[in-house]
Amino acid sequence: MPQDRDIAIDVQGAVKRYGTFTALKTISLSIRDNEFFTLLGPSGCGKTTLLRMIAGFEDVTEGAIYLYGDEIDTLPPHKRPVNTVFQNYALFPHMSVLDNVGFGLEMLGKSKAEARARAGEVLEMVQLSQFAARKPSQLSGGQQQRVALARALAPRPKVLLLDEPLSALDLKLRKAMQVELKHLQRETGITFIFVTHDQEEALTMSDRIAVMSAGELQQLGEAREIYEHPRNVFVADFIGDTNLMEVTVDAVSNGRAQCHLGGGHRLTCDAVDGIGPGAKVHMSLRPERLFLSADPVADESLKGRVREMIYIGTDIATIVDLDGGPQFTVRSSNSSRGNARIFEPGTEVAVNMEQGAARLLID
Amino acid sequence: MAGGGATGGTVQSETYREARTLLLLPAWVTLGLLTLAPLMIMLVYSFLTKEFRGGVIWEFSLDAYDQFFFDRGLFGDEPPKIEWTYIGIFWRSIWQAGAATILSLLIGFPTAYFIATRPEGQRAFWVFLVTIPYWVNLLIRTVSMKFLLRDEGPLNDGLIGLGVIAEPLGIVNTNLAVQLGLFYSYLPFMVLPIYAAVERYNFALSEAASDLYAPRWAVLRRIVIPSVKPGIIAGCILVFVPSLGSFLAPDLLGGAKTFMIGSLIEEQFKGNAGNWPFGAAASMILLTMVLILLLVSARQSRKEAV
Ligand SMILES: Nc1ncnc2c1ncn2[C@@H]1O[C@H](COP(=O)(O)OP(=O)(O)O)[C@@H](O)[C@H]1O
Ligand SMILES: [Mg+2]
Secondary structure, three states, X not given: OOOOOOEEEEEEEEEEEEOOEEEEEEEEEEEEOOOEEEEEOOOOOOHHHHHHHHXXXXXXXXXXXXXXXXXXXXXOHHHOOEEEEOOOOOOOOOOOHHHHHHHHHHHOOOOHHHHHHHHHHHXXXXXXXXXXXXXXXXXXXXXXXXXXXXXXXXXXXXXXXXXXXXXXXXXXXXXXXXXXXXXXHHHHOOEEEEEEOOHHHHHHHOXXXXXXXXXXXXXXXXXXXXXXXXOEHHHXXXXXXXXXXXXXXXXXXXXXXXXXXXXXXXXXXXXXXXXXXXXXXXXXXXXXXXXXXXXXXXXXXXXXXXXXXXXXXXXXXXXXXXXXXXXXXXXXXXXXXXXXXXXXXXXXXXXXXXXXXXXXXXX | OHHHHHHHHHHHHHHHHHHHHHHHHHHHHHHHHHHHXXXXXXXXXXXXXXXXXXXXXXXXXXXXXXXXXXXXXXXXXXXXXXXXXXXXXXXXXXXXXXXXXXXXHHHHHHHHHHHHOOOHHHHHHHHHHHHHHHHOOHHHHXXXXXXXXXXXXXXXXXXXXXXXXXXXXXXXXXXXXXHHHHHHHHHHHHHHHHHHHHHHOOOHHHHHHHHOOOOHHHHHXXXXXXXXXXXXXXXXXXXXXXXXXXXXHHHHHOOHHHOOHHXXXXXXXXXXXXXXXXXXXXXXXXXXXXXXXXXXXXXXXXXXXX
């Protein structure tokens, strides 16, 4: 039994089956005290299921869940000191905003007056004091979202669970709420478990991220680690844009792997345990770690011809057809330095890569 | 051009108005013939003079109302005192109907909740089961109830057989028998509106409440019941109102002590002993009370909707 007080939630070998369908396949992960932790993955990968198991709405088919060392997976939801911000808010329509926020405290046995006083404080924290007397239906989507947040924070839960809380908001509001959520997490010191399918949101907000797919944990780590050292094809592809190339490993020596891709282009990159000579695997090359030049700057520059230029705003993406081989996307910032590396369609160019840009992946 | 367009619009809306009048005609005729006209006849009759063998004499009179509320002695020449007989019958009717309504609510709410929480494909089947007994005529159902409840009936036999009681309960001819009869007569009117409300209820709210430390009972009391309240109110009205004016259950299951307003009215129009203006007046008084009840509950729910 883990007794570590630094671990807020410990999921040990949790399995969830619905009949014959396995929604979660043996998930184990530890979420640290006071951490902004994100569950990231495409729709249907089991994020909500895992969150609901922690909250107590779904029982655990196999395995166990601990909250600061205490097993909670057999407790009913109302006995678990965790609160949830629901995806569709689930505000009580017949209660005022103030009573919505005070509800949890009342249920914990606080007097109505005490509950209201604390609810008022929390509403102030999310800048909704002037709406305390309204009914939820009289608020905008963004305001309802904050009420849901205030309601879940008011009882001072040990862990706050947030299931895609921002998905219904428009982009601008969403960005503002991302900042606010992060700020609230720091201010309250409560452990947040945040669910999203938006990788950018996950990268900007999280201390650590668990990437999930098809009911399995793919990788767990800090944003930078997951982006720059994706462990497998799924993670590399799901997080950010990347050029995924099929490569064949020719030789491995001194921690470096020599590979070639279609068209005979040669590349050298860091070797990865478990990928030896002769292996046919994937390689990830982030577009922003590549740059174009008129003439090759190194032995391993790849020769090709510009097919298309795409204006993105902050960046410009150039699509290059390698001679006799695959297609590459190269991104450069829309700045005077970046624009010096832009070439018109039809031009012969060399694709160069920064140190460590190429990564071999386990499938 | 702009003027022409405006004229066209007027012509069109006139056509529309005519069509609408025509389409609404059946509704107006139905309402007029089947609701307003009988009501007006009742109202007029309640202010006429009684004919001894039933029927009325076309002479204005307040006797019917006077008889309902005041006692002027055997020969009608004493100073008026309040007549408690009919008010008492009224009061008992309200009480009986109220008890039947509460009983229906206590049984009907869990039933409706149960049905609404079945998987979607099964709900129609459960609703069907609830309504099956109501394909049988009310009279026959009420008589069957008497057979169930009587001292030699299966209820008493069963309880004695199980050793719960030694003597038959003697339920028939009591208030309880009438309440059970009314309850059984109108139960679906309680179940169906509550079922409809619970089916529309967002169960995520129950999850949110239990997430916020509410035990099951508190979830029910603080979240579910307030959310389905319109269905509960509708069900209560639909059971209470017909129970109030019912005469079958009190006649068949009750005795002299359980006489209700419905039976009183019924008697005034039956055979030669009746008093039509008095029956009409009692009906108008009943109707007024029901209207007041409906208005109060409508105002209540409007206040809460804001
Ligand atoms: N009650 C249920 N019965 C059967 N399958 C379910 C149930 N709830 C979820 N699932 C399935 O489990 C998988 C994971 O669902 P979910 O956790 O909601 O995914 P996510 O939140 O990542 O989009 C999905 O394939 C979904 O269809
Ligand atoms: Mg989900």
